[in-house]
Amino acid sequence: xxxxxxxxxxxxxVFLGFIFAFMILYIVLPKESFxxxxxxxxxxxxxxxxxAVMNGEFQEKLDxxxxxxxxxxxxxxxxxxxYELISGRNGKKGIYLxxxxxxxxxxxxxxxxxxxxAGFIKEYADCSDIPVYxxxxxxxxxxxxxxxxxNHEEYKDKELIESIKPELGENVDFVDVTGVxxxxxxxxxxxxxxxxxxxxxxxxxxxxxxxxxxxxxxxxENSFEKETVDGFYGTSYAKCALWxxxxxxxxxxxxxxxPEYSVNVEIKDGKDTKSGNSYxxxxxxxxxxxxxxxxxxxxxxxxxxxxxxxxxKLIIVKDSYAHTITPFLxxxxxxxxxxxxxxxxxxxxxxxxxxxxxxxxxLYSIDNLANDNNLSYLY
Amino acid sequence: xxxxxxxxxxxxxxxxxxxxxxxxxxxxxLTLFIVDLIFYSWGEPMLVLLMLVSVVLNYTAGVIIxxxxxxxxxxxxxxxxxxxxxxxxxxxxxYVGFIGETLNFVMPFLNVPVLKIAxxxxxxxxxxxxxxxxxxxxxxxxxxxxxxxxxxxxxxxFPQLIAGPIVRYEDVELQLTTRKETLAxxxxxxxxxxxxxxxxxxxxNEMGNLWDSIRGSGAQGGxxxxxxxxxxxxxxxxxxxxxxxxxxxxxxxxxxxxxMKNFNYPYIxxxxxxxxxxxxxxxxxxxxxxxxxxxxxxxxxxxxQILNLGVVWFLTGLWHGASWxxxxxxxxxGVILTFEKMFLLKLLKNVPGWISxxxxxxxxxxxxxxxxxxDMGEMGGFIxxxxxxxxxxxxxxxxxxxxxxxxxxxxxxxxxxxLIPTLYHKIKSKPVLYVTENAAxxxxxxxxxxxxxxxxxxxxxxxxx
Numbered sequence: 001x002x003x004x005x006x007x008x009x010x011x012x013x014v015f016l017g018f019i020f021a022f023m024i025l026y027i028v029l030p031k032e033s034f035x036x037x038x039x040x041x042x043x044x045x046x047x048x049x050x051x052a053v054m055n056g057e058f059q060e061k062l063d064x065x066x067x068x069x070x071x072x073x074x075x076x077x078x079x080x081x082x083y084e085l086i087s088g089r090n091g092k093k094g095i096y097l098x099x100x101x102x103x104x105x106x107x108x109x110x111x112x113x114x115x116x117x118a119g120f121i122k123e124y125a126d127c128s129d130i131p132v133y134x135x136x137x138x139x140x141x142x143x144x145x146x147x148x149x150x151n152h153e154e155y156k157d158k159e160l161i162e163s164i165k166p167e168l169g170e171n172v173d174f175v176d177v178t179g180v181x182x183x184x185x186x187x188x189x190x191x192x193x194x195x196x197x198x199x200x201x202x203x204x205x206x207x208x209x210x211x212x213x214x215x216x217x218x219x220x221e222n223s224f225e226k227e228t229v230d231g232f233y234g235t236s237y238a239k240c241a242l243w244x245x246x247x248x249x250x251x252x253x254x255x256x257x258x259p260e261y262s263v264n265v266e267i268k269d270g271k272d273t274k275s276g277n278s279y280x281x282x283x284x285x286x287x288x289x290x291x292x293x294x295x296x297x298x299x300x301x302x303x304x305x306x307x308x309x310x311x312x313k314l315i316i317v318k319d320s321y322a323h324t325i326t327p328f329l330x331x332x333x334x335x336x337x338x339x340x341x342x343x344x345x346x347x348x349x350x351x352x353x354x355x356x357x358x359x360x361x362x363l364y365s366i367d368n369l370a371n372d373n374n375l376s377y378l379y
Numbered sequence: 380x381x382x383x384x385x386x387x388x389x390x391x392x393x394x395x396x397x398x399x400x401x402x403x404x405x406x407x408x409l410t411l412f413i414v415d416l417i418f419y420s421w422g423e424p425m426l427v428l429l430m431l432v433s434v435v436l437n438y439t440a441g442v443i444i445x446x447x448x449x450x451x452x453x454x455x456x457x458x459x460x461x462x463x464x465x466x467x468x469x470x471x472x473x474y475v476g477f478i479g480e481t482l483n484f485v486m487p488f489l490n491v492p493v494l495k496i497a498x499x500x501x502x503x504x505x506x507x508x509x510x511x512x513x514x515x516x517x518x519x520x521x522x523x524x525x526x527x528x529x530x531x532x533x534x535x536x537f538p539q540l541i542a543g544p545i546v547r548y549e550d551v552e553l554q555l556t557t558r559k560e561t562l563a564x565x566x567x568x569x570x571x572x573x574x575x576x577x578x579x580x581x582x583x584n585e586m587g588n589l590w591d592s593i594r595g596s597g598a599q600g601g602x603x604x605x606x607x608x609x610x611x612x613x614x615x616x617x618x619x620x621x622x623x624x625x626x627x628x629x630x631x632x633x634x635x636x637x638x639m640k641n642f643n644y645p646y647i648x649x650x651x652x653x654x655x656x657x658x659x660x661x662x663x664x665x666x667x668x669x670x671x672x673x674x675x676x677x678x679x680x681x682x683x684q685i686l687n688l689g690v691v692w693f694l695t696g697l698w699h700g701a702s703w704x705x706x707x708x709x710x711x712x713g714v715i716l717t718f719e720k721m722f723l724l725k726l727l728k729n730v731p732g733w734i735s736x737x738x739x740x741x742x743x744x745x746x747x748x749x750x751x752x753x754d755m756g757e758m759g760g761f762i763x764x765x766x767x768x769x770x771x772x773x774x775x776x777x778x779x780x781x782x783x784x785x786x787x788x789x790x791x792x793x794x795x796x797x798l799i800p801t802l803y804h805k806i807k808s809k810p811v812l813y814v815t816e817n818a819a820x821x822x823x824x825x826x827x828x829x830x831x832x833x834x835x836x837x838x839x840x841x842x843x844x
Contacts, residue, residue, distance in 0.1 A: 063385075
């Protein structure tokens with residue numbers, strides 16, 4: 001064939017090359033059985049039986065199998081994310097790309113559940129014998145409002161928090177961090193750029209506000225030695241699929257005066273148990289998502305004891321934001337029990353009674369408070 | 380199986396191409412027929428039997444009629460039975476539930492049991508194709524097809540099986556037996572297929588997202604939001620449908636078939652008569668050929684012509700779906716077309732082009748409102764919103780969504796016109812042409828693939844146990 005003709009028919013060859021290469025790669029590339037990024041088990045090639053083919057089950061499973069094992073999956077997802085971004089749809093995957101490499105999950109919407117949850121907390125506090133403290137952490141997008149892209153949905157965190165305050169009743173001691181966070185965020189990074197969580201600095205600011213309300217003396221910031229770990233790619237990063245966004249660094253704050261081995265962390269998930277001598281689970285730093293370095297991420301029940309603290313027993317009912325602040329609170333409470341209602345499906349009032357706790361702290365991010373339907377387990 | 384899926388693009392299509400081109404020429408129809416059946420039965424393992432029944436039925440009718448030309452009574456009887464059976468199958472599988480519901484609504488005391496039957500994919504398309512064959516054999520305008528494999532290939536040809544175009548037997552009769560696949564035609568096919576795939580994935584799906592968001596936001600969008608929404612739906616249905624037709628035409632070319640053009644920039648029309656000459660051309664042709672003209676068309680005086688138009692547009696509406704809104708939609712166009720035939724067209728000729736263009740746009744966009752809402756109450760609510768029942772301005776978060784879709788809305792509007800092909804044909808320099816063409820093909824395919832892959836991507840945030 002003449003070169004001239006070859007060029008004329010090139011689109012056909014490109015197309016054929018593409019579909020055949022794809023098919024061959026599908027067949028020859030080794031298949032992963034687990035996706036770390038999506039944290040899910042990937043499907044296996046479905047069994048071919050007459051019955052499965054006739055009722056369409058085989059075909060359905062094959063579809064899942066193919067989408068689970070697409071060659072160069074991340075490259076394609078990234079390409080689609082970049083295309084969406086440049087064609088005007090920043091936030092299509094639920095995450096806004098803001099200034100300075102900040103990624104923001106879309107705003108929390110007001111809904112029935114938020115107020116129902118406030119109601120559960122009120123009822124719980126009204127029957128509780130021990131003081132109930134509560135704090136709600138606003139979202140990164142609300143606090144870093146100046147870094148949001150031009151066209152974005154409005155973050156109404158302050159409105160939402162103000163709206164539930166009266167619904168909590170007088171027996172909940174509410175610590176509002178919003179004002180202080182807005183102020184402090186001008187010169188401190190209170191939230192990660194690639195993750196929805198707050199940084200150690202953010203958690204520390206909240207710790208100081210809690211100290212005032214809960215009546216203990218916060219450890220001075222200068223007493224902490226800060227260790228920086230680079231290369232943290234958070235969940236917002238994984239969701240938005242803009243792979244060129246720079247990683248965060250994560251700071252581990254250690255009290256210089258705290259004796260070694262004074263800490264004991266006991267983790268319980270049903271029958272599984274695990275323990276450690278530090279607030280930080282360093283094996284988690286190996287992963288892209290390093291946030292679980294704090295107290296090993298989400299678990300049903302975690303008991304943190306600190307021999308060098310003055311005393312007192314605190315129960316924290318929480319979401320994952322608590323993992324960063326608990327090491328600070330542990331400086332002032334010799335025993336802290338963190339319960340995560342998403343996994344700990346038992347009565348918190350019973351737990352408090354059994355443990356003889358001195359106080360309860362309910363700590364949620366605004367997003368989880370508005371979307372978690374497990375708060376009925378409080379009492 | 381749908382074209383815009385990983386399994387079709389990267390498994391079915393490459394395998395079928397290899398099988399097809401490895402098969403010796405005279406067995407290629409058999410290969411096609413077998414892969415057609417696999418293609419169809421992928422989503423409907425049992426209902427493929429229904430299609431085979433339709434194939435056997437019309438094949439037999441064709442042979443009996445073809446062999447007994449002189450026995451007028453026999454051929455007439457066979458013809459009538461075949462048509463009744465064809466329409467009966469279509470009626471049973473597509474309309475029986477609708478008829479039951481309507482009867483119960485009009486005469487509740489009857490209490491007819493309403494059958495819920497899953498609509499066999501493509502039945503409206505392949506029934507019309509087989510009927511075109513049987514009718515034409517009976518009218519002696521085409522020869523009967525003696526080879527059932529060839530006939531089966533015609534009926535079940537996978538490129539146009541599910542969503543058209545409705546290919547008349549007459550148009551592909553020769554191609555079925557004597558087509559000659561060429562590389563030039565294949566290349567053309569690839570380009571048209573990619574255009575169709577991009578229309579479907581990059582425009583139709585996205586316009587669908589916008590339309591869904593706007594409906595989901597309820598009263599927030601006000602009148603302006605509702606108009607943006609129905610315009611998004613206007614684009615969605617065009618790019619979806621014409622995208623599928625393009626993919627069908629492109630795939631047809633890859634296997635040596637030439638199908639008729641099904642869409643010809645309908646949204647640039649200046650009146651509704653023109654719109655229907657440009658929209659779903661194969662369906663319009665079918666109704667004209669097999670309903671309108673046999674009824675007498677325009678040759679029997681104006682009253683009869685109006686009646687004929689009424690019948691055709693009632694049926695056109697009904698063909699689109701078993702629901703009253705589709706009938707309303709058909710009748711809506713029937714009425715407009717009648718007015719246009721009587722006096723409006725003459726009137727429109729004397730006004731500036733842009734006015735008649737706006738006239739046409741408003742009417743077909745409004746038509747999509749009727750087409751979309753199967754529930755009359757919802758339709759009424761939406762029409763009220765279009766005229767300001769929830770205020771005129773857009774409020775709240777939906778503003779953000781609408782703004783983010785402006786670039787795509789503009790792209791959709793431009794691509795609805797022949798502007799890009801016109802510019803493209805102005806490129807005289809061959810190197811520039813080749814570079815543009817190949818770059819566009821690669822980019823389109825990469826974006827479509829990434830969009831398909833991305834839709835299944837779902838990073839899991841809170842993971843436990």
